[in-house]
Amino acid sequence: MPDPRRATPRTDQVLADERLVVAAGRLGPGLVKQAVARAQEQCRAGDVAPEDVADVAVASLPESASSLRRVLNATGVVVHTNLGRAPLSEAAVEAVRTAAGATDVELDLATGRRGRRGRRALDALGAAVPDAGGVHVVNNGAAALALVTRVLARGDDGRDTVVIARGELVEIGDGFRIPELMESVGARLREVGTTNRVHLRDYTSAVDDTTAFVLKVHPSNFAVTGFASSVPARELAGITHAGRRVPLVVDIGSGLLAHHPRLPDEPDAAGALRAGADLVTASGDKLLGGPQAGLLLGEAGLVERLRRDPFARALRVDKLTLAALEATLAGPLPPVPAALGRSAGDLRARAQAVVAAWPADVVAALDAEVVDSAGAVGGGGAPGVELPSAAISLPERLAAPLRAGDPPVLGRTVRGRLLLDLLALDPADDATLADAVRRVAGADRP
Known part of the structure; x- marks a missing residue:
């Protein structure tokens, strides 16, 4: 049997792929070469076909040259220090x-x-x-x-x-x-x-x-x-x-x-x-x-x-x-003052719309429901003040896969349930949140 490692395409051949040439101009040659090297290693291990190395490398490229990732803030904390405090308008x-x-x-x-x-x-x-x-x-x-x-x-x-x-x-x-x-x-x-x-x-x-x-x-x-x-x-x-x-x-x-x-x-x-x-x-x-x-x-x-x-x-x-x-x-109006002005009624309506976007069997499997919630200012502001809000209650086991998703979704766990609070979430991201949960729910099924 011929050694499959010999069939792994050379680095210069893979880098000549037009998609990777364009990516090198956007991300820099270093990150692109790293992606190609990882795909070649998978090929040598027999996990990727030689003709698919370029495709795998392209699929693994980051969105930008920065390692920071956009996160959907569903914690209910408006100014979240670990998420970079105030999001810019x-x-x-x-x-x-x-x-x-x-x-x-x-x-x-x-x-x-x-x-x-x-x-x-x-x-x-x-x-x-x-x-x-x-x-x-x-x-x-x-x-x-x-x-x-x-x-x-x-x-x-x-x-x-x-x-x-x-x-x-x-x-x-x-x-x-x-x-x-x-x-x-x-x-x-x-x-x-x-x-x-x-x-x-x-x-x-x-x-x-x-x-x-x-x-x-x-x-x-x-x-x-x-x-x-x-x-x-x-x-x-x-x-x-x-x-x-x-x-x-x-x-x-x-x-x-x-x-x-x-x-x-x-x-x-x-x-x-x-x-x-x-x-x-x-x-x-x-x-x-x-x-x-x-x-x-x-x-x-x-x-x-x-x-x-x-x-x-x-x-x-x-x-x-x-x-x-x-x-x-x-x-x-920037996102932080906008979040402070949201009413619990409007947030509940948004949460219900997110749940309504899921198939009935997904809602039943997740035991998903809209619940009252209490948000916080965060960032050292207004300690002890609770902001009336609304959240989607899901099984706690979804917390880790949602954080690992694209984009990552960060909620908070309370008494064995994962709460996705909409207080600090931009309404424009509601559909993205719904899709993220739907994907995780599909992978969560036996």
């Missing part, structure tokens, strides 16, 4: 495509001279929060707070201490903590109050000649209830020492720019500034619904001081972020 995606080429990000086309970097994105942010005298953007929320701390608590004027409540020394994710972040840029922290209770007198007695500013941090991913108290920003804004008003910095975290009726206890940038905050820091990729960015809003002189500090250069955002941020602020 179509307008923001289109803006990123434009910004990927040569753009006037730092050029005044009228004069042909250097212009203000990202001016239109900053103007859009200022227009969204008129209470802010000045605005600036850095690469994430932690960077915004780090820049404020480094500049205001550097100690050049003898002020290097930040006063903060013990109950607000939060961990912001992946093991990083607010106190360690601030100390890493040179500040000293003066903790006041206890874990559950802090009073205005705690702050006023802690302020002295070394105090750079008072910091109020909105707790992330948790809420302290029961015998608890905190001091609102409007009271902290009035603290003085030796005739000097002590600056107040408020980190609202989630990036809510204005009050939202469904999140009554979530602090917003406009409200914090009206309460007397000198500076507000926030994230751009949470409730705002934009790209990862750190937002700085507040008194014009302070913001300009932050912008001109050398450390700000290390935290600068790129043109893609500026483009996406501007489109998020000035364009149509």
Whole structure:
């Protein structure tokens, strides 16, 4: 018997296939060669016929040169950190495509001279929060707070201490903590109050000649209830020492720019500034619904001081972020605010339509039903707030194959059932969700 390995086509012969030539231009030659090598190995093992090697290689090619995959978010968590937090709007995606080429990000086309970097994105942010005298953007929320701390608590004027409540020394994710972040840029922290209770007198007695500013941090991913108290920003804004008003910095975290009726206890940038905050820091990729960015809003002189500090250069955002941020602020409603506005009735109707698209025997085999559900904001926003929603209940055993599908579908398991919650899912993806479950259900049958 002739050795079947000798019949395996040479690499150059397979790569000459027109489909692979086109793919090499789109994905790069490296990924295409890897696909061909895998198909050749299957041929040598006798699993693929020599004449089918090119077909197998083409079928195994990825959709793009990136390893990231689109996932259908059926978890009911609107801002899902593991899924990249806020999904961008179509307008923001289109803006990123434009910004990927040569753009006037730092050029005044009228004069042909250097212009203000990202001016239109900053103007859009200022227009969204008129209470802010000045605005600036850095690469994430932690960077915004780090820049404020480094500049205001550097100690050049003898002020290097930040006063903060013990109950607000939060961990912001992946093991990083607010106190360690601030100390890493040179500040000293003066903790006041206890874990559950802090009073205005705690702050006023802690302020002295070394105090750079008072910091109020909105707790992330948790809420302290029961015998608890905190001091609102409007009271902290009035603290003085030796005739000097002590600056107040408020980190609202989630990036809510204005009050939202469904999140009554979530602090917003406009409200914090009206309460007397000198500076507000926030994230751009949470409730705002934009790209990862750190937002700085507040008194014009302070913001300009932050912008001109050398450390700000290390935290600068790129043109893609500026483009996406501007489109998020000035364009149509982004996915995150859209999800927050969905009613349980509309979500139930959508879920029923998805189930109705399946054959009756599939519905019966899966014991599929539409149930009431409770979604969450996620991303550290509005901890404890439940958002009325609707979900499709399926057997838990489908969770793994749905995650392995194309596109992957991520739900959540509750008491032995897999719930596919539609709160965070774009209505345009309902049909894709229905098809994904139908395919898995077919493979699940004996």
